[in-house]
Amino acid sequence: MGRSIHQPIPFARIAPRPSSRSERRRQATEWIRSGAELQASGEAARAVESFERAAEIDPTLGVAWQKLGLAADAAGDADRARAALRKAVALTDEADDGWLEMGNALVGLGETGLAVRAYRNVTREQPTDIRGWFNLGYALCQSGRREEARGAYREALRLNPADGACWYNIGNTYLDGGEWERAAACYHEAVSLEPTDTDVWINLATTRVMQGRLLEAVNCYLRCLEIDSRSASTWNAVGAIWARLGDDRQAVECFRAAVRIDEETATYLLNRAMAYARLGARDDAAADLDRALELNPLLHELAAELPALRDLLS
Numbered sequence: 001m002g003r004s005i006h007q008p009i010p011f012a013r014i015a016p017r018p019s020s021r022s023e024r025r026r027q028a029t030e031w032i033r034s035g036a037e038l039q040a041s042g043e044a045a046r047a048v049e050s051f052e053r054a055a056e057i058d059p060t061l062g063v064a065w066q067k068l069g070l071a072a073d074a075a076g077d078a079d080r081a082r083a084a085l086r087k088a089v090a091l092t093d094e095a096d097d098g099w100l101e102m103g104n105a106l107v108g109l110g111e112t113g114l115a116v117r118a119y120r121n122v123t124r125e126q127p128t129d130i131r132g133w134f135n136l137g138y139a140l141c142q143s144g145r146r147e148e149a150r151g152a153y154r155e156a157l158r159l160n161p162a163d164g165a166c167w168y169n170i171g172n173t174y175l176d177g178g179e180w181e182r183a184a185a186c187y188h189e190a191v192s193l194e195p196t197d198t199d200v201w202i203n204l205a206t207t208r209v210m211q212g213r214l215l216e217a218v219n220c221y222l223r224c225l226e227i228d229s230r231s232a233s234t235w236n237a238v239g240a241i242w243a244r245l246g247d248d249r250q251a252v253e254c255f256r257a258a259v260r261i262d263e264e265t266a267t268y269l270l271n272r273a274m275a276y277a278r279l280g281a282r283d284d285a286a287a288d289l290d291r292a293l294e295l296n297p298l299l300h301e302l303a304a305e306l307p308a309l310r311d312l313l314s
Contacts (some may be wrong), residue, residue, distance in 0.1 A: 021058075028058035032067055044075045055084070062091030066102055073105045082109050089114045100131055107139055115139040123155070130159045137169060146173040164194035171203060180207045198224045202234070214241050232262035236271060243275055251275040266296035270303065277308040286312050 035050030051068035058064060069084035085106055103118035116139045122132030137152035153170045157163060171186030187204040194200060205220035221238045224231060239254030255272035262268065273288035289312055293300055303309045 024058040025061065028054040028061050028064055031057065032064055035067060035071065039071060044071065047071050048075055048077070048080070055087075059087075060091065062088050063098075065091065066098060070098070070101060070105055073109065078109055081105065082111060085109070085111070086114060089117050099125070100129075100135065103135055103139065107135075107142065112139045112142040116143060116145075123152075128159060130156045130163070133159065134163075134166060134169075137166075141169065141173055141176075146177055149173050162193055164190045164192075164197065164200070167193065168197070168200050168203070171200075175203060175207060178210075180211050183207045184211075196227050198227050198231070198234075201227075202237075205237070209241070214245055217241055230261055232258040232265065232268065235261070236268050239271060239275070243271070243278075248275040248278045252279065264295060266292040266299055269295070270299055270309075273312075274306060274308040277312065282312070285309070289313075 031050050031054035035047045035054065038044075038050055039047035048068065048071045051064060051071050054061065054064040055068050065084045065088035069081045069088055072078075072084060073081035085102060088102060089106075099118045099121040103115045103122065106112070106115035106118060116136065119132055119136035119139055122129060123136055126132060133152050133156035137149045137156065140146075140149035140152055150170055150173055153166045153173075157166045160166075167186050167190035171183045171190060174180075174183035174186060184204060184207040187200050187207065190200045191197065191204065201220050201224045205217040205224075208214070208217035208220060218238060218241050221234050221241070224234045225238070228234070235254050235258035239251045239258065242248070242251040242254060252272060252275045255268055255275060258265075258268040259272060269288045269292035273285045273292060276282075276285035276288060285308075289303060289309055293303065300313070304313055
């Protein structure tokens, strides 16, 4: 029995674009509503398609690009999200009140310059919303505009003087600029408000190290360890300071604590090897050095340049 003849495949019909602007706007709004419903029901891919259809029907509708960008970002499609959000920011008069969310998405996508524009809309439309000022400060800082970032953070502090995170972030702008004492002053304000925030204590310790005030740095690190005794990096930092101060016995104890918590980080073992070598404990130093190089062979060249370890490699 012969095969039947395939029927011709009809050409796909292209839906005509609505002619009037009001009709385009109406249809785009319907697609946005549909996309929001799909998003709420967990159908992320179909939601993206609906928002994309809205943007195609009315490319001048900023909220369509905004919804598309945010949905694509949530779905993990960074390229589509970035392209859509760029258009949304350009259509400032048409976007809805989701500027904060849009700015947050742009920061996550590395578009800090556009995020600044989004957050500025938040601060203009809702000047008493501390989140707009705080996030604006962060985006400005990420864009390298430290002075402007401080201004935004200080606006946030004007709204809430007890915001330790603002003081911490202002301190970071001074730390990045090498203004150690100003950074330290901000960190002191931060820890007075958030005394258990180890990040603040660590950055305060960093300012003291950069100023050569090593014992003050040790005290900051010890405060961190009172809060979190399981921080291997903090134990290592304290050990490094004791080593700089010439107290290798205390340095070994700190490095030992770091290795006990994390025995797979070669740097901690290398630091302990140097302290052991300076104390004359060659066998312990050699064992630590061998293990460090086993974990990270790239450290061999560095170890060969360190006087305390050079002869152990020969």
